[in-house]
Amino acid sequence: MRAKLLVVLESIFLGLGLLVLTPSINPTPKASSSTQPNISVGAFETPKKTSAKSGPQPIAVWECTTSWYGDDFDGLPTATGETYDMYADTAAHPTLPLGSIVRVTNPRNHRSQIVRINDRGPYVEGRELDVSYAVAQKLGFDQRGTAKVRLELLEVPKRSATEHSY
Secondary structure (H helix, E strand, O other): OHHHHHHHHHHHHHHHHHHHHHHHHOOOOOOOOOOOOEEEEOOEEEEOOEEOOOEEOOOEEEEEEEEEEOOOOOOOEOOOOOEOOOOOOEEEOOOOOOOOEEEEEEOOOOEEEEEEEEEOOOOOOOOOEEEEHHHHHHHOOOOOOEEEEEEEEEEOOOOOHHHHOO
């Protein structure tokens, strides 16, 4: 019971922290002569610091237990309203803003995959992330069903000006 409470509180504080930090970590892109590349996913484009080894620098990093979901949900609507595709690089998280981009790394085999959060879940105690079947295959835990992974939050979607006004 105590562990469950700590996980819930951790999720709440992480979500609140992201909401507070969102405007400052996603500044409006300015024209510059910088050689740093822009990471573009869908409608979101945010300049990111890069290094020769690791690519975009994470906003936050943590470890969690993940599982995957596939056939039973394939073709059903996600929390974003799009249709779930078990072969897409997507995931479900209970608190991260929809549209967030995360790198999921399996420390057992050092495989990683960048995914977009487009759904809510998982709804199983002790799990913090549900990835699509294709991502589970790429990370090498589709046969086991669950894995301890490292999550790196790379990007959160911009909020519109109307969402900033109080």
